[in-house]
Amino acid sequence: MSNAIYVGIDLGGTAIKVGICDQSGKLLHTYEGPTGPRENGEEIAARMEQYVRKLVADTSYSMDQVSGVGAGIPGFLDTATGVVISSPNIPGFKNFPLKDILEAKLQKTVMINNDANVAALGEAWGGAGKGISDLVCYTLGTGVGGGIIIGGKILTGFTGMAGELGHMQLIPDIEAIACGCGHKGCLETVSSATGVIRMAKEAIERGEQTELSMVNDIQAKDVFDAAKAGDETALRIVHRAALYLGKSMAMLSIVVNPQRFILGGGMSKAGDILFQPIYEAYEKYSLPTSRQNVDIVPALLGNDAGVVGAAGLIISS
Numbered sequence: 001m002s003n004a005i006y007v008g009i010d011l012g013g014t015a016i017k018v019g020i021c022d023q024s025g026k027l028l029h030t031y032e033g034p035t036g037p038r039e040n041g042e043e044i045a046a047r048m049e050q051y052v053r054k055l056v057a058d059t060s061y062s063m064d065q066v067s068g069v070g071a072g073i074p075g076f077l078d079t080a081t082g083v084v085i086s087s088p089n090i091p092g093f094k095n096f097p098l099k100d101i102l103e104a105k106l107q108k109t110v111m112i113n114n115d116a117n118v119a120a121l122g123e124a125w126g127g128a129g130k131g132i133s134d135l136v137c138y139t140l141g142t143g144v145g146g147g148i149i150i151g152g153k154i155l156t157g158f159t160g161m162a163g164e165l166g167h168m169q170l171i172p173d174i175e176a177i178a179c180g181c182g183h184k185g186c187l188e189t190v191s192s193a194t195g196v197i198r199m200a201k202e203a204i205e206r207g208e209q210t211e212l213s214m215v216n217d218i219q220a221k222d223v224f225d226a227a228k229a230g231d232e233t234a235l236r237i238v239h240r241a242a243l244y245l246g247k248s249m250a251m252l253s254i255v256v257n258p259q260r261f262i263l264g265g266g267m268s269k270a271g272d273i274l275f276q277p278i279y280e281a282y283e284k285y286s287l288p289t290s291r292q293n294v295d296i297v298p299a300l301l302g303n304d305a306g307v308v309g310a311a312g313l314i315i316s317s
């Protein structure tokens with residue numbers, strides 16, 4: 001096909017981002033719209049179709065030039081059949097045949113994979129992981145996602161569930177709260193944007209003296225900004241989120257010994273206020289020999305890693 005283009009979809013808890021890449025994986029155009037009600041899988045699939053068609057229509061390309069569509073989906077998937085088995089943060093997807101539905105709607109080959117695996121591939125391909133064969137990528141957003149690349153290849157495991165880092169149950173039972181996966185005390189209950197927001201709201205309800213009580217509709221960024229300004233409540237929340245991320249990295253160092261940890265997703269833009277305490281916890285809990293020359297860096301493709309990696313599913317197929 002001449003001038004073939006490749007479409008990537010990054011489905012998030014609040015937004016669906018779609019993008020067009022060329023054969024080399026270069027991102028040419030993007031569009032983003034709201035995810036809509038997370039309980040309604042059919043509507044989410046309809047929005048995915050609608051945003052892809054709008055994206056292509058707003059460019060000089062046509063749907064005929066689309067070689068295929070890759071999609072990064074937050075949850076537990078059967079990648080071979082393209083069925084979303086379940087999704088902790090998108091309750092509308094339960095044994096949902098997303099690949100078939102999107103193929104029927106778009107009349108294109110569709111491939112789906114876990115959103116964080118796809119972001120890790122994007123970073124490994126053209127971002128902070130370029131040239132590094134052993135890395136672990138976290139995505140910190142509505143949930144905590146993970147992608148593990150070893151020997152240049154994504155680690156899928158027996159049933160494709162490898163790298164579900166957000167569901168490591170690291171929080172002590174006494175402090176554990178319920179996670180969308182059905183368990184309690186998962187890393188993502190504390191170290192995701194959702195977790196940070198929840199902890200801020202709870203602190204306000206407890207009557208803690210914090211400048212966050214003046215903020216309407218608190219977002220994770222408000223908590224990081226308040227922490228930077230020295231707000232003690234915000235600092236405690238950020239340190240708690242960082243502590244468990246750092247601990248999880250120490251454990252991963254023991255299991256797979258990566259050279260680099262990459263942090264993506266909205267929260268990774270927080271900078272040193274988040275990265276410093278993560279590194280401290282990582283240093284405290286890891287073996288010196290497994291952390292030698294290992295670094296923890298922000299994702300380079302930022303919010304684009306998901307769409308680029310998703311388009312990459314098709315480009316590399």
Ligand code: BGC
Pocket residue numbers: 073074075076088089114115116117139141142143144145146164166167188
């Ligand atoms: C899901 C993962 C996903 C992550 C980030 C978690 O709740 O289990 O599959 O990668 O959220 O979206």
